[in-house]
Amino acid sequence: MVASSRWRRVAVPAVTAAAALTLTGCLQNPDASGGSAGQAGLGEPEEGxxxxxxxxxFGGDEEAQFNASLEEFTAESGIAVNYVSDQDFTNTIQVRVNAGDAPDIGLFPQPGGxxxxxxxxxxxxxxxxxxxxxLNSSLVPGFLDSARFEGRVYAAPMRMAVKSVVWYPRQAFEEAGWDAEPETLAELDALAEQIEADTGTPPWCIGWQSDQATGWVGTDWVEEYMLRLHGPDVYDDWIFHRIPFDDERVVAAIEAYGDLAxxxxNVLGGSTGILNTPFADAMTPAFDDEPGCYLMRQGNFATGFFPAEIQENLDEEIGTFIFPRAEDGYDGQPILGGGDLAASFSYDTDTNEVMRFLTSPEFGGPWAEAGGWLSPHTTFDAERYPDETTRGIAQMAVEADVFRYDGSDVMPREVGSGSFWTGMVNFQNGSQTAQETAEAIESNWPVTDDAAADEEGQDQ
Structure with a gap:
């Protein structure tokens, strides 16, 4: 297919900018006093x-709500926006870009692409x-770093997911008088012990089973502990492989998860139950008249898997609190999450205007009201969320000291959705220790051209 004139005109400057970035390290200083556009010299955009x-x-209801969130903007701006849904987005976007048939904007579910x-x-x-x-001043702290490459940011968030949420059956907690606001991991452990002592029931609901993707829930747990035990700087070093996967701090995070699970x-069904229970069904026993478990750590999307009667009365049936900080770890409250990142392939006035709206606090009102969408902006009008549960989860991100993107979504695919998943399954089923798991994943980390060159130079 023939490339659009807008793509052809921007391709050469973009490549030139990337080459210059390799030489200079960073053309954009995020801390500079003038954070205006156009710093790299692409000049004035062409007319759209x-x-x-x-x-x-995303498709279905999400596509409908996305389009609804654009209606007022398109009416006022006069810009016609054509959204195309593709379930194989990760491969399709690469093929189209390589063929010179890129869309004006791509919405990436992971930053790796x-x-x-x-x-x-x-x-x-x-x-x-x-x-x-x-933009950075209105976003959840740290979110913009999720698309930073070689010191420069190439995409901005237009939707947020919050993963560091602990869910519990509200009525059971209120009747028992248990602590619903543990501030540290030690207090969370004490809460679990209290639940077991009072009820004789395992406190935690954990399920990993996800067909070929079984193991991803385990990677989230390790990421939570990496953030809390060692902080965002070490977390970044880990996910970008500036430290090896079998670093002792990573091993400690895997072991910390193992101590709980x-x-x-401590967990309904024990180790076997964790691997055999579908992740979407993990908390279902908590809604029985006599709950079979009480605590589940999972993202804000978990509500879509709750029984219909629970979803209809979410605020009365469910309570939430943030997965707490480590008392002897990072001095702050981190939050783990994800989201869709908008990236631009065209440089013209219309595309720029749509990007500004998509990544602004004004985008997403109708989607928020319908449910299932969170704004990455601290200044978004939280009253547009449909219930107190959703507002509370959004507030967790607003009040967190730092946001970090799901690490497995940043790592190379061979690791993030490959050896990390399988490695955690091997750890959970007892066939590998934490050390062995970390070593196996490290051995599978792909060698880059630069790393191979370094190794060759060292051998000479």
Missing amino acids: DGQVTILGA VFNMAADGQVIPIDEFLDYDA NKDG
Whole structure:
């Protein structure tokens, strides 16, 4: 297919900018006083043609709510937005970009694809058309770093997921008088012990079974502990492989999860139950008249798997609190999450205007009201969320000291959705220790061209 004129005109400057980035390290200083657009010299954008195409992975009701959230903008701006849903987005976007048939905007569910295209100079840095400082000031702290490559940011969030949520049956907690606001991991452990002592029932509901993807729940647990025990800087070093996967701090995080999950009587069904219970059904026993478990750590999307009668009365049936900090670890409250990142492949006035709206606190009102969507902006009008439960989860992110993107979504695919998943299954079923698990994953980390060159140089 023939590339659009807008793509052809920006491709060469984008590649040039990427090459310059390799030489200079960082053309954008996030802490600079002037965070205005156009710092790298692409110049004035060309005039748009009134049409902007967007490719993303979500469809169905989410697609409908996305389009509804654009209606007022398109009516006022006169820009026609054509959203195309593709369930194979990760592969489709790469094929289209390589063929010179890129959409104007891509909505990436993981930052890894953005990094790959940034390395090849195929995506426009956001400081060319957005005010970096203004955007960063309204986002959940740390979110913008999720698309930073070689010191520069290439995509901005338009939807947030919060993973560090602990769910519990509200009525059972209120009747028992248990602590629903533990501030540290030690207090959370004490709460679990109290629940077991009072009821004789395992406190934790954990399920991993997800067909070929079994293991991803375990990676989330390790990421939670990495953030809390060692902080965001070490976490970043880990997910970008600046420290090896078998670093002692990573091993300690895997062991910390194991201390919780493999403690006798702590999880419904024990180790076997964890692997055999579908992740979507993990908390179902908590809604029985006599709950079979009480605590589940899972993302905000978990509500979609709760029984219908629970979803209909969410605020009365469910309570939540943030997975707490480590008392002797990172001095702050981190939060683990994810989200969709908007990246631009065209540099024209219409595309820039749509990007500014998509990544602003004004986007998403109708989607928020319908449920299932969270804004990454601390300044978003929380009254537009449909219930107190959702508002509370959004507030967790607003009040957190730092946000970090799901690490397995950042790591190379061979690890993030490969050996990390299988390694955690091997750890959970007892066939590997934490040390052996970490070593096996490290041995599977792909060797980059730079690393191979370094190794060859050391051998000479």
